[in-house]
């Protein structure tokens with residue numbers, strides 16, 4: 001599926017990247033960005049909760065401004081940051097929990113967006129509570145984690161919606177929200193946890209129920225003003241260093257990746273149905289993360305990567321007691337589970353501007369063009 005013919009748009013977009021990234025000018029193209037999901041998008045939520053999934057220590061953040069560990073599961077920025085940058089913001093909006101304690105800050109920030117994402121979380125409330133290792137864009141949780149699951153993230157958003165309405169009035173709030181991006185990256189942790197316990201037995205049924213829950217959650221967002229949805233699907237989780245280690249040949253664990261693809265197919269069908277139900281007042285853009293990552297893995301050099309199988313950061317939790325690779329931009333994986341900053345940037349650029357092979361039916365930037 002990922003033939004060489006489709007790789008050119010990705011590459012072109014990739015080489016444009018450095019330009020837009022180095023300017024820290026804030027010139028918003030949209031009023032606000034609201035971000036939900038797992039560690040792909042977490043910018044510090046888990047620093048505020050009793051979770052084992054924390055990235056608040058070195059080597060995390062070593063390529064972030066001032067080499068600061070912020071809670072991002074990356075050596076620098078993550079996909080939520082790069083998307084925000086592409087839409088003209090400085091970086092991702094702040095975590096909801098970081099704003100909660102400071103009313104002034106809270107009021108100043110929320111009209112530009114909030115980040116609710118929490119590493120280890122899933123679409124299901126039960127995800128993120130097991131003793132599991134979780135893969136790729138998502139994070140490892142041990143003991144009883146307390147990730148903020150998607151339903152709780154939505155409850156938090158509903159309060160923000162109320163706060164905006166009190167501050168700005170109903171009409172202005174509706175106008176801001178309907179022109180804002182609602183970015184969600186979820187599902188990997190749910191699939192992985194199910195796989196960990198049950199392998200592939202009953203997986204199709206499980207995915208159907210997962211999509212049904214996800215649909216209700218998207219409806220909650222719609223009922224609270226969201227109109228433009230940017231959604232990232234599940235990557236080939238069987239290809240992360242942690243799961244490759246379970247294959248004698250070092251290849252990807254193929255049986256779980258069948259379900260990453262199934263998730264995408266069912267998600268796509270659900271979104272088509274939902275848009276139809278809402279008579280076109282809802283717009284969405286669905287990123288085929290599976291295709292994006294698979295293409296990089298099969299053509300690493302084309303995208304500037306030299307190592308797409310191993311983790312740059314050797315120690316399990318990226319602790320300074322381990323070592324870290326000097327050439328981080330050449331690695332697809334930062335740790336056992338998460339992409340490097342470079343890979344996250346490529347992901348965001350693809351979501352923002354790539355062709356239908358990777359984002360369907362339109363790319364994220366297209367969501368904001370009037371037809």
Ligand SMILES: *[C@@H]1O[C@H](CO)[C@@H](O)[C@H](O)[C@H]1NC(C)=O
Pocket residue numbers: 048097098100101
């Ligand atoms: C809010 O402030 C209290 C008291 O200073 C502190 O204990 C708590 O951890 C803070 N919560 C957040 C989410 O920052």
Ligand SMILES: *[C@@H]1O[C@H](CO)[C@@H](O)[C@H](O)[C@H]1NC(C)=O
Pocket residue numbers: 125151152155
């Ligand atoms: C999930 O949690 C939310 C609260 O965050 C709750 O309203 C909902 O009923 C829960 N769903 C299930 C299936 O338990």
Ligand SMILES: *[C@@H]1O[C@H](CO)[C@@H](O)[C@H](O)[C@H]1NC(C)=O
Pocket residue numbers: 103106107159160162163
């Ligand atoms: C935001 O709204 C919630 C729910 O209505 C309320 O409890 C909270 O005090 C509000 N926060 C601010 C800063 O107004």
Ligand SMILES: *[C@@H]1O[C@H](CO)[C@@H](O)[C@H](O)[C@H]1NC(C)=O
Pocket residue numbers: 193194195197198202
């Ligand atoms: C494994 O399957 C059982 C039976 O269908 C189900 O109750 C359980 O929740 C599944 N495990 C996970 C982690 O989803």
Ligand SMILES: *[C@@H]1O[C@H](CO)[C@@H](O)[C@H](O)[C@H]1NC(C)=O
Pocket residue numbers: 247248249250251252253254255
């Ligand atoms: C392990 O990797 C090889 C490719 O190197 C692949 O052919 C095989 O199916 C993989 N095994 C499993 C269990 O996924």
Ligand SMILES: *[C@@H]1O[C@H](CO)[C@@H](O)[C@H](O)[C@H]1NC(C)=O
Pocket residue numbers: 306307308309310311312325
């Ligand atoms: C990729 O990186 C891992 C971990 O640093 C290392 O063990 C492996 O040999 C590297 N593979 C290649 C092809 O360089």
Ligand SMILES: *[C@@H]1O[C@H](CO)[C@@H](O)[C@H](O)[C@H]1NC(C)=O
Pocket residue numbers: 009352353354355356363365366367369
């Ligand atoms: C992405 O969408 C924009 C419209 O915003 C369009 O101009 C562009 O051609 C799309 N990218 C690709 C590679 O199709």
